[in-house]
Amino acid sequence: MVKSCRTNKFLPCQELVSKVRCSASHPSYSKEFAFRYLILHATQFIFNSIASLIGSSSSPSPTMALLLALCYVVFSFVSILSASSTDVANVTIDEPTVKRSDFPSDFLFGIATSAQQIEGSAAGGRGPSIWDDFAARGKIQDKSNASVAIDSYNRYKEDVGILKELGVNTYRFSISWSRILPNGSVSGGINQQGIDYYNNLINELVASGIKPFVTLMHNDCPQALQDKYGGFLSHNILNDFRDYCEICFKTYGDRVKNWITTNEPLATALFGYDLGFSAPGRCSTPNCDAGNSSTEPYIVAHTHLLAHASAVKLYREKFKADQKGEIGISLVGKNYLPYSDSSDDKAATERAMDFAVGWFLDPLVNGDYPSIMRSVVKDRLPTFTAEEKEMVKGSLDFIGINYYSTQYARNTPENERKVGTSYSYDSFVNETATRDGVMIGPKAAGIEWIYRYPDGLVQILGHVKQKYQNPKIYITENGVTEENVGGRLVPEKLNDPHRIDCLKQHLARVLQSRKNGVNVQGYIHWSLADNWEWGSGFKPRFGLYYTDYEDNLKRHAKKSAEWYKAFLQGGH
Known part of the structure; x- marks a missing residue:
């Protein structure tokens, strides 16, 4: 699990908010999904809080406990609404209807x-x-x-x-x-x-x-x-x-x-x-x-x-x-997406596509390799x-x-480029599946890519x-x-x-x-x-x-x- 989705086992409120923010900002989940996720875990948290209070020797007010839990719900909902447009870009359909x-x-x-x-x-x-x-x-x-x-x-x-x-x-x-x-x-x-x-x-x-x-x-x-x-x-x-x-x-x-x-x-x-x-x-x-x-x-x-x-x-x-x-x-x-909106990362994305897809389709359709590969x-x-x-x-x-998957393409700075050592380095692109600590999509189990x-x-x-x-x-x-x-x-x-x-x-x-x-x-x-x-x-x-x-x-x-x-x- 990526860093931004980790929970704090010592702070239940932060745990709940972290889970909800993770689902809200995930590129593969919609805000509707995040809201359902919020209700599920908030309800679970309320019941856990009540159970904890019943077993407590100090016996604080159950009403206060419920109010506290509801505060967490409101705070978490605000977290959903505040998720940046970049974080929720390319949101997929939750339950697509296809026949x-x-x-x-x-x-x-x-x-x-x-x-x-x-x-x-x-x-x-x-x-x-x-x-x-x-x-x-x-x-x-x-x-x-x-x-x-x-x-x-x-x-x-x-x-x-x-x-x-x-x-x-x-x-x-x-x-x-x-x-x-x-x-x-x-x-x-x-x-x-x-x-x-x-x-x-x-x-x-x-x-x-x-x-x-x-x-x-x-x-x-x-x-x-x-x-x-x-x-x-x-x-x-x-x-x-x-x-x-x-x-x-x-x-x-x-x-x-x-x-x-x-x-x-x-x-x-x-x-x-x-x-x-x-x-x-x-x-x-x-x-x-x-x-x-x-x-x-x-x-x-x-x-x-x-x-x-x-x-x-x-x-x-x-x-x-x-x-x-x-x-x-x-x-x-x-398939690649730019790691950022910078012109360097956008150019890196084009190079990545040429070195992967264009390497074969350019000759098959146009008769020769992409010009960037030649140069x-x-x-x-x-x-x-x-x-x-x-x-x-x-x-x-x-x-x-x-x-099967998509990755972000990030430009390799000129002082870090390993020119002429291998195909992997020739595109001057760093490939990554995470951006700002958030994975581009859920990672499949049992395989790395x-x-x-x-x-x-x-x-x-x-x-x-x-x-x-x-x-x-x-x-x-x-x-x-x-x-x-x-x-x-x-x-x-x-x-x-x-x-x-x-x-x-x-x-x-x-x-x-x-x-x-x-x-x-x-x-x-x-x-x-x-x-x-x-x-x-x-x-x-x-x-x-x-x-x-x-x-x-x-x-x-x-x-x-x-x-x-x-x-x-x-x-x-």
Whole structure:
């Protein structure tokens, strides 16, 4: 809990006022919510005061005690009214009214997962990915690995049954590159058991009336290619990725009409090659054994863009006319607000957006990187040839946005700037989730980077609409966590009001964005069931369904699953 929301255990009055002021000034709470919060806690305080007086030997007047408590109520209400306009900026709707019927009948509502996080099982000939190697080196917080994950490889029919019961009309999942090509390349052999597995999954989905929405690579580059030539540090991967994509288009494209080439290349470049927190765990010494944080993130992002564009070119030239599908990319929906009204912080916010969102969308829409990146990064930022520019520009039918949180952007003073040392420092921005001691939104449990701020979804969608020619957009991920506390399953663990609120608030923002003219055509929630969350292991729980890690990985519907089902059936 942040400093401004701490209570004074020795002064009940200050405790009450502190709680109320915290709720009043919180960007995610309305004043109406704060008033209800006030009444609840003031009433509780009055009863506690009376109980204390009854038990007191001095027996002061109960009337005086009630008057004192009422004074606290009045004082607290004044605190609400005096909350600054900055503190309550971007207030969200308390109980948004949003219904399935508010959206077109063909609007996509779905659930998202990824192969590495749910499938498990090296059985059936799957080769290791960079995340298998990373986990084997003991780099996961809880020292776990994804060798079993939640065993969806063997339980895919059960999981599709859950999806059908929910009533979603699309399911975003990923194909494991190393399950199709265990050695990463066609020359190493095609794994027929892998081909069959995804055929069976896709057929099960289609038979259940659910559209497959397929990601070709979700952070899980084959380890064989990392060992062979450095993975996405080398242009050698372009041919291997294109060959892999061609197998998928040819094999599954008669039923798959929505393709994502790659997921969150920003996250791979930043965490895998700048900070070293994620696979393959590269960064500058002494934090990593190997890597260069000042150059490798840019090389990896550049290669991802070329791999994406090459796959899109292939699909459009050989498959799209007959299969009539669409192909795009999923990007991190990073969103920033200025830390203050200063011109420096406003400029820092623009730089932050360019270094996060523009890094990928500028080339994809305009053919080259943002000018601010060119001027700051200089020759560390790769260049596109004329032929590559032509291939990259316009290489998307839609953009997938993965939105979870928003942060404040604060300008880094010139005397504190670490020029040329890493991607993280190149934007000259200090990112923070707190301003004047107040968090931008409630912090999610079990994970460090999610602060719930639904209005940020409207802002990032508006930014993409305004700056990038209003492309077709799908929300390809959005969700929130609770912490895995272990122990046996009890009913309380299925009660997740914070996730229900997340769904309500963000669906309302999707609807608001559509009314604002944003071409958003789908909302895909993360995730189906609690699973293996990359470097955090099994600590965070993202699922609408509770995965019982202590009872054969059984799935149990949380209250949020019941809410989403009712929403999809028109019950909300």
